[in-house]
Amino acid sequence: MSMLEPSLGWAQAADDSDPLKDLRERFHIPPSAAGDGPSIYLVGNSLGCMPKGVEAEMAREFDNWKTLGVEAHLQGDSPWYPYHESLREPGARLVGALPHEVVFMNSLTVNLHLMMVSFYRPTAERHKIVIEESAFPSDRYAVASQIEFHGFDPKTSLVQLKPREGERVLHDEDIIEFLKANASDVALVMLPGVNYLSGQVFDMQAITAAARQAGCAVGWDLAHAAGNIPLKLHEWGPDFACWCSYKYLNSGPGAIAGCFVHERHTREGSGSNFPRFAGWWGNDPNTRFEMGEQFVPVASADAWQLSNPPIFSMTPLRVSLELFDRATMDALRAKALRLSEYTQVLLEARLGDRIQIITPSEPERRGCQLSILVPGQSRPIHDALGKMGIVTDFRAPDVIRTAPVPLYNTFADVYGFVEGLERALSAGD
Numbered sequence: 001m002s003m004l005e006p007s008l009g010w011a012q013a014a015d016d017s018d019p020l021k022d023l024r025e026r027f028h029i030p031p032s033a034a035g036d037g038p039s040i041y042l043v044g045n046s047l048g049c050m051p052k053g054v055e056a057e058m059a060r061e062f063d064n065w066k067t068l069g070v071e072a073h074l075q076g077d078s079p080w081y082p083y084h085e086s087l088r089e090p091g092a093r094l095v096g097a098l099p100h101e102v103v104f105m106n107s108l109t110v111n112l113h114l115m116m117v118s119f120y121r122p123t124a125e126r127h128k129i130v131i132e133e134s135a136f137p138s139d140r141y142a143v144a145s146q147i148e149f150h151g152f153d154p155k156t157s158l159v160q161l162k163p164r165e166g167e168r169v170l171h172d173e174d175i176i177e178f179l180k181a182n183a184s185d186v187a188l189v190m191l192p193g194v195n196y197l198s199g200q201v202f203d204m205q206a207i208t209a210a211a212r213q214a215g216c217a218v219g220w221d222l223a224h225a226a227g228n229i230p231l232k233l234h235e236w237g238p239d240f241a242c243w244c245s246y247k248y249l250n251s252g253p254g255a256i257a258g259c260f261v262h263e264r265h266t267r268e269g270s271g272s273n274f275p276r277f278a279g280w281w282g283n284d285p286n287t288r289f290e291m292g293e294q295f296v297p298v299a300s301a302d303a304w305q306l307s308n309p310p311i312f313s314m315t316p317l318r319v320s321l322e323l324f325d326r327a328t329m330d331a332l333r334a335k336a337l338r339l340s341e342y343t344q345v346l347l348e349a350r351l352g353d354r355i356q357i358i359t360p361s362e363p364e365r366r367g368c369q370l371s372i373l374v375p376g377q378s379r380p381i382h383d384a385l386g387k388m389g390i391v392t393d394f395r396a397p398d399v400i401r402t403a404p405v406p407l408y409n410t411f412a413d414v415y416g417f418v419e420g421l422e423r424a425l426s427a428g429d
């Protein structure tokens with residue numbers, strides 16, 4: 001920490017020497033509500049900024065449609081028939097998977113359901129799903145409805161892990177202890193890689209190992225992890241993982257989502273035998289257009305694809321994944337750690353105990369996001385920041401989420417945010 005200084009000069013020097021600084025130029029940063037240039041946009045955890053390359057790529061696909069019509073499926077410089085395959089390798093690099101373990105399809109909650117159709121197979125002895133008490137609402141609704149769909153009752157089959165008395169985030173070791181001692185009736189463990197509210201990063205490797213040791217299926221919701229922290233899904237070995245692409249992946253509202261299925265379930269002769277909702281795009285592409293009666297699943301995560309994919313939704317993702325490849329997750333992580341450390345140092349230096357950071361302070365337990373409380377005033381302070389052109393996000397009852405992201409945020413952004421926060425607090429005194 002000694003190298004960081006809570007001054008604007010330090011922030012500007014850090015930006016000048018930032019090896020990723022050119023990437024900011026590749027994004028549209030929304031203008032400030034205060035009318036003084038770009039906003040300080042700290043909500044890449046909610047909706048990432050638009051990559052500038054998207055417009056030209058969209059125009060190109062519109063043009064293909066305009067000029068080639070149906071022939072664009074097989075002709076042109078980016079034929080649509082294999083288009084989704086071009087996302088597989090960059091997607092795999094992003095989440096530490098093998099290319100055939102990754103598919104982009106549908107949206108996040110839809111994919112959670114499709115994965116649970118295959119990997120939540122409750123029996124009278126093992127019927128529970130473990131989530132966190134502060135799970136994202138959609139995940140909670142999805143698991144509860146799956147439990148009910150199988151004729152069980154969420155009151156008895158849904159386990160919600162709670163933080164220790166008086167604390168706001170879970171301890172990894174408590175989750176692992178729970179799985180060691182209490183998981184004999186648990187069918188599925190479904191936790192987030194990064195909690196959406198606190199920004200806490202879970203020890204996915206250790207929890208996955210503990211869940212599998214206990215005989216449970218395990219799936220990760222990586223909505224706040226993909227594009228935020230480095231992942232090693234293949235090595236860690238969960239059964240599945242799902243993530244959306246509009247947060248850290250900057251692929252636009254409702255963008256097409258990602259899905260991982262570990263290859264042990266799809267390898268030829270793997271012996272895996274599970275129910276699956278099938279559609280023609282999950283069929284072996286070599287026989288797909290024979291229009292046969294029998295579904296022949298392709299031996300990869302693509303087997304869960306139902307429909308022919310939405311090209312216009314994949315185009316922004318393709319542009320975005322190129323930027324991640326250019327930057328690399330390791331370099332992004334290195335900058336993200338410095339950005340969040342700098343945010344914390346500045347907040348502590350300038351605001352002391354007037355605010356509280358609920359995100360864990362250990363670097364390995366957090367990503368880009370810092371969640372802050374201003375006791376009794378979080379909402380008005382969030383609103384005041386907005387008027388100054390500092391975009392943060394408020395989650396009831398009392399959390400302000402901020403996420404300086406390494407692709408397009410700067411150390412000067414962080415400085416401006418903390419200064420704005422100080423001004424907003426003084427105005428309220």
Ligand SMILES: *Cc1c(COP(=O)(O)O)cnc(C)c1O
Binds near residue numbers: 109
């Ligand atoms: C953002 C988010 C969602 C949103 O789900 P959609 O299906 O994309 O609308 C769900 N779960 C978590 C944990 C999220 O962070």
